[in-house]
Amino acid sequence: MTYLQSGVPTTSKLVAEGLDFDIVHDRSQFGSAKWANQWDEFSPRVEGEGLMSLWTADMDFRSPAPVIARLREAVDHGIYGYTMRDPHHYQIVKSWFERRHSWAVDAETLLPAPAIMPSVAAILRTFTQPGDGVIVQAPVYSPYFQVISDNHRTVLINSLKLVDGRYELDLDDFERQAANGARAFLLCNPHNPVGKAWTREELEGLDAICERHGILVISDDIHCDIRLNERRHIVFSSISEAAAAKSFICTAPTKTFNLAGVPAATLSVADPKRREKLFNVMQASFMLNANFFGRLALEVAYTSGDDWLDMLTLYVRDNIDFVLNTAATALPGINPMRPDASFLVWLDARELDARVGGIHRFFVERGGVNLYDGRVYGPGGEGFIRLNVGCPRSVLREALGRMASALASL
Incomplete structure (x- = not known):
């Protein structure tokens, strides 16, 4: 766990090792289901100019540099x-x-x-x-x-x-x-x-x-x-x-x-x-x-991905803290649950859901933010939404700001 033990590396080192998670990458040119907001099997299609996508469970970060290098070689x-x-x-x-x-x-x-x-x-x-x-x-x-x-x-x-x-x-x-x-x-x-x-x-x-x-x-x-x-x-x-x-x-x-x-x-x-x-x-x-x-990616990730994962975990943890702090001050009616693992945050919005006639659709139409509607997760998911924080902090900040503005308009 080199980076955690030796302190914060330089920006150039972060970029070279694929560890600068603040960089925003355009994924639209490669058919991203997340950013197309279309996943036919499990979620209703939504559309909107400039819609922000924090729903399906993949991240907006580049994979570890050794994985990319090995795949490029292949x-x-x-x-x-x-x-x-x-x-x-x-x-x-x-x-x-x-x-x-x-x-x-x-x-x-x-x-x-x-x-x-x-x-x-x-x-x-x-x-x-x-x-x-x-x-x-x-x-x-x-x-x-x-x-x-x-x-x-x-x-x-x-x-x-x-x-x-x-x-x-x-x-x-x-x-x-x-x-x-x-x-x-x-x-x-x-x-x-x-x-x-x-x-x-x-x-x-x-x-x-x-x-x-x-x-x-x-x-x-x-x-x-x-x-x-x-x-x-x-x-x-x-x-x-x-x-x-x-x-x-x-x-x-x-x-x-x-x-x-x-x-x-x-x-x-x-x-x-x-x-x-x-x-x-x-x-x-x-x-x-x-x-x-896939075989090559697995082998390289499991062999040399420890440092990347350690830094990712710190970044995701900070993103979750940012969500919890923002919810406490600017998202009335949204109660996030701190997860033990992964990059997904379950938001309790049951009171708001009843008030606005569907919290998922409300944030799509009034905030331009697409989250995952809790109803797709079966009984007990009604009135909840799932937020993917596996994204650069600037993207998360803008999305939460849009959500806050939408709630302030009620």
Whole structure:
């Protein structure tokens, strides 16, 4: 962690290493879904001249300089043929999680995957039957509903409890859902959109219920790397041998290093029989061929991305502080929740939502700011909005200023 230990580097050093997060980049020329404000599957299209986009979960920062250099080298090579992930690749993944999260994952448990959501679909098709119940904890990442329903499984909702501005598990309801035809549980760890990093005790409570009812656990850990407080990431499979035996841990560097357009993911499946069965299904679905650029990006990011991630985390943390301070002084009716992880802030605007007839549309039409409407996250998301702070401070400042002006006009 060179930069954190040796002080603040010079501006030229920051720029050279891709660590100057204040630079504003024009993303419109490369078909950015975020800045086109169009994502057909999960959110209504919105349009507007000069509309600011702080909604979908990618960042407006350049990836680490070593990643860019390696990809540029690969582009210049000019041959983009079939590629593979060799044993060294899995050692890189293993080393990353040991170094950053003290998770001593066995490299033999690791499987290649194109991305997390296709992997979730493959797991559901392999180990559940049409009509089986799959538990999700709403409000939650909206594609979960789609991957369950479109694969003809039944969504079972275990709603999180909002207590004094923080979300908690409802284990009594989870037990009821577990007994209601559930075969699998889709865990968001850390949770998107509420930003909660689950504790070991909370995961143990979920594990005990899943063990009693024979429920498999599919854990989506894509937001685990950007840690905003002292709370460590706890991988579900690390809490016990029983938890490992029933779990599928889904990881990717795409949120951490802003690599969603060059995806690569890794699954950890501790049970060897389930691992072989899933491998065969993924192979039959042609899911195992590595993306030429995605594989390279993952390896370089996990090998040399620590300093970049440390500096990014500090910047995101400061952006979150800026949101909380601004809300307290200039955004009446907006109550942000400080996340434990990632670059997403969940805003409670329920009173305003009822007053203006829809808070998402209000900020689009009156402020020229597009956030994510909490309704897409299922029951419990009504009246909330999700704010992406993975952007230069000047962009965030302008967006919050627009929101403040819109509220002042009421």
